[in-house]
Amino acid sequence: MYNITKLTFVAWGDLIIEPISYAFRNEDKSILTIDSIGWQKIHSPEYSFAGDERPDCGHVIFQYTLSGQGYIDYEQQCIPLPKGTGFLVKVPSRHRYYYMDHQEPWEVIWLNIRGEEANRIWDLVVEQEGPIIRRDAASPLIHSFWKLLRMIAEEKVTDKYLLSVQVYEWMLTLVQTSRELSKDISANSSTVIQKAKSFMKEHYALPLTLDTLSEHCGINKHHLCRLFQKSEQTSPLSYLRDRRMEVAIAMLRTTDLPIHEVGGRCGFESTSYFGKVFRAYMSMTPKDYRMKRLEFPYHAIYYE
Template sequence: MEFIYTNPTGLTDLEVLEVGTQACTPAMKFGPGVRDMYILHYVHDGYGTYAADGRAEPIGPGGLFLVVPNTVHSYWPDPDKPWHYSWFGFVGTMAARLAKQAGFVEPAPVRTPEPDVALEPLFRHLMAYREEPAKELLLTGLLYRIFGTLAVPDDTPPLRPDVGLHVRKAVSFMNARYADPIGLADIAAHVGLDAKYVCRLFRQRLSMSPYRYLTDVRMRKACRLLRSHLLGIAEIARSVGYADPLLFSRMFKRTIGVSPSAYREMARRENGTDSG
């Protein structure tokens, strides 16, 4: 076994506490037990099994499994072809969200990406960071890169192939500028068409108005921010293009069906966090 322990950096969003690599023997089983941090494993070669919450998932070369803090779990190598894996141990306020975006879903967070997803080089030379003076920041940056490589698409609905160039251009503009106080005139000016004609195109292609599409974009972004628990309602309102928090709250309830504060409380309960 080879590993590196890092020094505390004060980073709160994401902080790597350790990295390591190990070629296991058939007897090297962990658990059942719990850990106090997330541990992301990547299997270079060989085979093994990860078990949590009554589910056991076999994992082979190119597969990953995520240990979730304070969750009872076990993992063990195949007796004939034991695995060789590398790992990141990490914590942070963004850790759960990043793991979810990367496709790790409890109770048994296991992934085997497509062969063209180039993860192995990112895990191959972790021990080379041992002598780097800024290894903590470099390893945290590498972990962000791994999560970015694994990230599943966001919840923005894909456009049909027949939506047309002008509608695609308008949609791209709204997805990029939703945090600004843009309106129909701005959208029409961006695509170089009359505002009424833009509305007609949207209704023909997407069965909604540009205003409705922009509102949906803003509310999807607001839902993400509310689930993160990092910003207040007024800050979230400004972050998605509403200078008036009361107007934002009315639009959110009209679109989502509950108030922003009620949505945040629901997210807290789903995540099992303390509402206090």
């Protein structure tokens, strides 16, 4: 049985206008489930939670500061939590988050989740960013949180499967934004990378070189390679080869063009080189792939 406890709720129209929170009680451990979710303004210095003393265990916690400031003790450090910062912890674990008596209340949103996948995602993000994360209030992660809270508050969605889908979507946003932050690519560098990627997607059939690509992007080829590796975890020429292979696979499946012509149209300099690259990707020749329609019925394969 999936029970929901409504802790506080005031909403008007499409906007939640005052703090609101919900708790869910569910014994289903086979899927991701919400333990609790909410928006809260904390005024009392009695607000304090120690992760190794709580009676409720087996979930992960995301909590984010909208305004004011709280603190978390983590690995013998007292870390302030001002506006725009949040934390990721597990229960049980050795941590304590709390509010000290300030003039301004500590305004937070939180999402507590149960499930093995939540633990895995927490480990992944904490390894990459640490337990303290920083996001703008207009970021996709926070936008996704409000979407989830509105589903419950306004649309009255309580079905555990529907909520599980939305929680997983929120966690994917957490992973994606964490990885984007780890790239540490400036806006100008990001523009250069997108320009290079677009050029390769449009001109994959041409005999492109690093010199051609860097000249198009207006930067040194060595600098382009460093930027590309940092952002995409691959080289520009490997990225180009992936795009050529995608087109070649689609052409083998959707046209009757001779194999040498497919290779030529996709930018491969010779039939033998096309065959060598194709075998490295697909563990078979282009001819074998074309014949094995039952085993490989795909009209396209993507290597993004």
